[in-house]
Amino acid sequence: MAAQPTRQSTEPDFVAFDLGTGTSRIAYARGEGHAFVTDLAGDARIPSVIALSGGGGILAGAAARDRQALYPQHTLRSLRSLLTAGPGTVTPRGPFFPHPVNSDVQTMLQVDVGERERPAIELIALFLAFLRRSAELALERPVTAGVVTVPTCFTPFDRQTLRVAARMAGLERVRLIDEPIAVAEAWLAAGHSGRAAVCTWGAGYLSAALVELQDGFLRVLSTAGSAEVGGDQIDLQLAGDFLGKVKEKRGQLENESHIARYVLVAAEKAKHGICERGHAELQLPIVGGKEAVRQTYTNEDLDRWCESLRTEASRVCEQLLTDAGLLKGDLDALVLAGGLTRIPALREHLETCFGLSAGDVPDPEEAAVLGALARARLLDHAQSEPLVLDVLPCSLGLEAQAGSMSPILKRGAVIPGGKREVFTTYLERQTDVAIQLFAKAASDWAPLARIELSQIPPMKAGLPAIEVSFAVDEDGVLEVTALETTKQKPLGLELRPIRGLSSSAVRATLESVPKVKAAEFEEALREELRARGRFVLESLRELSRRRAGIITRDEKQLIAKKAKELEEVLEGADLMEIRTCAQELEEAARPLMQRDLDASLQLLLH
Template identity: 30%
Template sequence: MIVGIDLGTTNSLVAVWQDGAARLIPNGLGEVLTPSCVSVDEDGSILVGRAARERLQTHPTASAAAFKRHMGSDKRIMLGQRAFRPEELSALILRSLKEDAEAALGQPVTDAVITVPAYFSDAQRKATRAAGKLAGLNVERLLNEPTAAALAYGIHQRGSESKFLVFDLGGGTFDVSVLELFENVMEVRASAGDNFLGGEDFVHCLVERFFAHEKLAPAYRNDAQFMQRLAAQVELAKRALSDAPRATIRVADGDAEFSMELDEAALEKSCEGLLARLREPVERALRDANLVSSELDNVVLAGGATRMPAVRRMVARMFGRLPACDINPDEVVALGAAVQAGLKMRDAALDEVVMTDVSPYSLGIETSKPLDAMTFSYGHFDPIIERNSVVPVSRVRSYYPVQDGQRCLEIKVFQGEARMVADNIRLGQLHVPLPAGARADGGVDVRFTYDANGILQVEATVQKTRETLALVIEGNPGTMSEQEIAHSLAALSGLKIHPRERIEHRTMLARGERLYQQLRGKAREHMGNQILRFERTLETQDQRQFEPAAKAFLEVLEYFEQQSVLHSED
């Protein structure tokens, strides 16, 4: 069984292709969205999902979110006394989704199609593969998120011909893909994006507006609990504007209370720089696809951040039409991943569907250029595979030393679009020994091969000796070696993961702790007593008491949650 997984910045989902259709698999709480959050509980056990998200506000130093943005880097994230790599935290999310799928399907799950932003780099893709391996999954395919969204839509249009653009704005990344559907072939024409533009950035802009509006002291920025509470309230207000003309952001700190009214005009003013940044990748993708917006048959929205009216208005203005949002934007990528899983399993209902993708980046090496007979200009980028080349793709180009008698050639590999390598991303380096002789005898054929998973292989063949060297790109600081993966796998296996069957109770307690910190006076005291009562019931280990106690505690939580919402709308 192969499952499809949307490993998101804010939320993650798992889906499966069954009985000729893609379906989402709920987690232990009965929800299809699992927050991409990890927390270490007081007893040292690991909490994943909504329970961890609730603890972001109450235990910010023991909880983590939005770590997808650091995939492929050497960043370490401290949770309590332990440092985690982004791959390890992502692996804990993937492991939780794997267990949910196994519980729902009643069979082991060992293989997965995992989606990644189309603009993810080589290092970020390798990090995602490593996370899958750490979670006990064989990653059958890394699928670009806009392509997955297109599959979810396009599968219903087989036999038709259309050109459409997928506008995918998630919690942490932004991707654009232009696709063409013809004769049951789904062809990606071009992709572009921004790996540091998403819903989290809109929240950050509104947090900055709140600080300016309330003239808050800089010391508040160092208060992790206050900042998490503020970010949570900003997120709620941002979402509320999807259905209401205005919302109130209200945050308490002891006896002090701060508030700010927010409407759509204020949001657009605060985030105008981010809205402007959404345009450039769209224009680049259309240029690379040799299309103008009027030639598109449809514009498809994906990613939870596209729910913002400001974003939808901007898209409508750019394309002169309302975008398609027939499928829930939070779910569309996971459903497309399940379609790809069905293709991998060669499901009969999908036999006629063929899909092609492209390389989102240009890939090449550093070269020098002669200025005259004796002088060279160094550090130039020479693309071997141009961006938006159809994958899999293999290209070869010949290079020569700059002087006679040169005994080696340094092949330095980069990705990016800038003219100089200093402005691109370095991927690795290959040291190629050359035979003695004139520079003409030192020619080297450099072959780049880029596969459907977005993984690059580099080979250099000395023309005179036919000796070939291969580059395994593992030198980036964010790429885990096989030894590091094995060590991390052993360390993760030793972690105490909170039992899936008890996660509902732990989530309720975390929610109660969050509300306790928000409340004051008698309401706060009442909430504390209710938490204590529920904890004591759980400690009895009497299963007969669990259900009525959980029901009563949930009613208390819902009541105070509703009171909080009503208060914020005053």
């Protein structure tokens, strides 16, 4: 038996980042247990929202979310879905996506936000940097390694983009983990076993996998997923319907994008309301003497908007079973996670698709980050099982003669995996060859990337033996290299994906950009903390004025002292100091806040 790999250090290195479309979470190991990174209000749910001002100010998380209706043009929601979106996806959202996009650039969405055009990767990187620094503040140590969740439908190049964004954000080591695989790990960690279907369904994506635990390996039997079928789609439908009603009553709106954002935020809440109570009312209050607009939405409406989501879910379930060569009856458990699986109609639909009732996960919203943390522990050698045997999410193929497709690697092949193909030239002394690479994630092949080979030694047509190696790593990222084998000469190669970064752009970004951007990321976090700090200050000042009658002298003095301390450090550079002072201030004010709440409740009750 070989020696076991030695442990690198006693400190856990990897932190778990569940980068969600709507909400993100960060978890880290604390002793045998775990802890979440929370904001100053103690909330572990970090909205995946970022706000950029023209002057270079950046807000992220709750601070950005809370201001989105004020600055819709400057505030981007559902950041992650920008990676799989194109101009054709976001433009139809009209007033709900009030950011001009550059439709000349087809390989990655370029969004004008904060009066400056930025590629999607940079926006994701800014947000990831915010998450990373938040983790550093909570852990009080540098965080440079992370396990980051990813939707199953991300192509090898989407995964690449996400990984480069993480590197730009200061994560030197990144391991991507498919969301349903993360949930499966959380499910296993909770002591379950057997063969399970796992679905995660959130604001942006539906991701699913069939898994089983076998001899300490987490075997992935098949995966499938879909983009543009999440909670965002329901919110947009609901908000679109209501905005239509508003326009009917008030005519053309002057500040449409502000109202649209207000309505979108309200729609999200109404969706939850319908799930809980069967109905919810959306209303736009009286503004500038114009009449209020009200509309009640019910389960029936929700059901109608879920229709296309259900159709897509059926397809995904069918594909999972077919790919794994299994029937419904072969499964032991169904595990559901993500906010959308709380909608009864969708939950029941998935249960019907798999012929099972959904089992328990400790918390369906925390499962993904806890599973990512289980993986982080494994990477840190704090636990030795399960080792995951993950699979390729889409078949890769090349166009053969007569337009038929010849697969290089099939969907479901265990990764890391690869294949070599041999090509030759058609022309005398030909030095360049282009190969079109295709992918099949569902039932149809679609172009994925163009491979441009150069520096082929000039030879007679058909003589060069060009060996192209396709290698998919454990994150599902594709690497392509080429060699002319008769002369053993490595060839020039440029990969140009339909969506994502070209191979030279990846190299250039990794070499130079992170250092340039580091200062900007730092400022983003400082701004966020300052904004929260100011908020704490203002709200407590207001509270001590309003509740002058119930505040004790000692309390007043302590709050004033802590407030002064916070004010002093607020504009400084030391983030730890800001965080500590803000926490101390809240601590000092907690008894007062509790009495204030009690007093308010009594007023309401009488």
